[in-house]
Amino acid sequence: MTLQFHRAIEHLEVWSATEDGFSFVITYETPTGPGFHGRSGYVASWRPLGDCRGAIKVGGSPFRTFATAEGACNRMLEYLTEKN
Incomplete structure (x- = not known):
């Protein structure tokens, strides 16, 4: 099973x-600029x-790439569904 991510908010990286x-949920954060603030990634x-x-x-988190964050979410889902 693989998560299918879609853009949740049009003008933000969510x-x-x-x-x-x-x-x-995956968000992109930066120390400055528009959107969410935090460590870059x-x-x-x-x-x-x-x-x-x-x-x-x-x-x-934070991950350098979206693909890495997506992979981490898929691994977390596998872990969560194994426990149930």
Whole structure:
């Protein structure tokens, strides 16, 4: 199973995907400029669907490339679905 990310917000670098009861989001952050502020890179996070708590950052964030962040999300999904 592979997450299929889509652009969630038109003018910001935010992508989301859902699978097997989990929601994943990847954002691009920079120290300055428009959008999210933080260390430069792609930050990945997840949470169970329907859960009102905040998201949990995927270990290793921020990632240098979108592909690396996407791969980390897919590995996290595999881990989460193995436990259930």
